[in-house]
Amino acid sequence: MPLKQEMNAWTHYWSKAPAMSRGCLPGLPEVAANHLQEIWRQFFASLPLGARLLDLGTGGGAVLVEAQAFRSDLLLTGVDYAAVLPELDKTITLHPGTRLENLPFDDGSFEVITSQFAIEYTNISAAIQEVDRVLTFAGSYLFICHHADGVIVRDNLPRLKAIRETLSPAGLLYTAIQAVRQRKKFTPETWQRLARIFTATQLKHPDQSLVKELADDIARIMAGPDSLEKLLALRQAVEMEGQRIMALKKAVLTENRARILAEALSSKQQPAHLEIVHVPGVSAPFAWRISNRPRMAPPAEINTT
Numbered sequence: 001m002p003l004k005q006e007m008n009a010w011t012h013y014w015s016k017a018p019a020m021s022r023g024c025l026p027g028l029p030e031v032a033a034n035h036l037q038e039i040w041r042q043f044f045a046s047l048p049l050g051a052r053l054l055d056l057g058t059g060g061g062a063v064l065v066e067a068q069a070f071r072s073d074l075l076l077t078g079v080d081y082a083a084v085l086p087e088l089d090k091t092i093t094l095h096p097g098t099r100l101e102n103l104p105f106d107d108g109s110f111e112v113i114t115s116q117f118a119i120e121y122t123n124i125s126a127a128i129q130e131v132d133r134v135l136t137f138a139g140s141y142l143f144i145c146h147h148a149d150g151v152i153v154r155d156n157l158p159r160l161k162a163i164r165e166t167l168s169p170a171g172l173l174y175t176a177i178q179a180v181r182q183r184k185k186f187t188p189e190t191w192q193r194l195a196r197i198f199t200a201t202q203l204k205h206p207d208q209s210l211v212k213e214l215a216d217d218i219a220r221i222m223a224g225p226d227s228l229e230k231l232l233a234l235r236q237a238v239e240m241e242g243q244r245i246m247a248l249k250k251a252v253l254t255e256n257r258a259r260i261l262a263e264a265l266s267s268k269q270q271p272a273h274l275e276i277v278h279v280p281g282v283s284a285p286f287a288w289r290i291s292n293r294p295r296m297a298p299p300a301e302i303n304t305t
């Protein structure tokens with residue numbers, strides 16, 4: 001997919017994201033979100049006082065917000081190529097419209113670099129060169145990346161299939177838009193046709209709540225004013241989500257790609273540690289953890305009685 005299209009898809013997403021939904025994974029189960037939080041907090045706890053931290057592909061600032069809540073002494077900066085990003089606390093510096101492959105910072109500007117589900121979307125070798133350049137000599141990094149066999153990918157691929165079907169010429173959205181364009185939106189034939197398409201789509205994608213949600217949106221829009229503009233906006237939002245899932249499909253790291261990334265980040269003095277992140281109670285992998293700071297074993301319980 002062309003770079004411009006990917007950037008537009010993320011800009012669209014972040015410009016519409018509700019203020020409090022920090023992440024690009026709004027439906028993430030609580031157990032997974034808590035596990036991620038624990039990984040980040042353990043890393044933040046190891047950082048020197050007042051360290052300058054750069055978060056790559058920051059989006060809604062999920063990592064920065066967590067860092068600020070846990071370590072208010074850190075100096076936080078986020079970059080992302082999306083042209084619009086949700087607002088964060090005034091003390092956090094954001095650089096929207098900035099590619100990770102070409103960072104606007106001097107050499108050695110940061111003691112810490114982080115990324116959550118972002119560096120794998122880039123031209124990885126160019127992004128790593130930039131990480132090497134802007135990180136101080138003994139600096140720390142932690143990257144959480146999509147795992148090719150992970151639950152996030154597993155859940156999103158069937159959604160992409162359903163999205164493609166609703167966007168096809170015989171699909172729900174196209175049919176509704178045609179009916180409005182031809183001024184046939186109120187005819188019984190239009191509603192019957194849409195009902196038939198909805199049933200067939202739902203039968204093909206029984207686990208995808210998206211089909212019912214879209215059908216409800218379409219029915220609501222068609223019954224009200226400005227149907228054409230609203231349907232076109234809805235189609236655009238669905239197309240953009242499809243593009244983000246396609247970008248995810250391309251970005252995910254197989255074991256081979258994860259090893260290549262870790263090796264490229266390694267230096268003699270500081271090897272990169274590559275680990276699979278598992279969410280407690282879930283057998284499928286969740287993500288990769290790549291860092292020059294090994295993960296500490298959870299602290300032994302201290303008996304205070």
Ligand SMILES: C[S@@+](CC[C@H](N)C(=O)[O-])C[C@H]1O[C@@H](n2cnc3c(N)ncnc32)[C@H](O)[C@@H]1O
Pocket residue numbers: 010011022023024025056057058059060061062063079080081082098099100101115116117118121122123
């Ligand atoms: C899956 S989202 C993750 C956002 C955030 N880190 C989080 O955990 O919620 C990926 C982010 O990386 C950004 N991104 C992808 N490729 C990029 C690139 N080459 N340069 C800068 N940002 C990029 C996207 O705009 C998007 O905000």
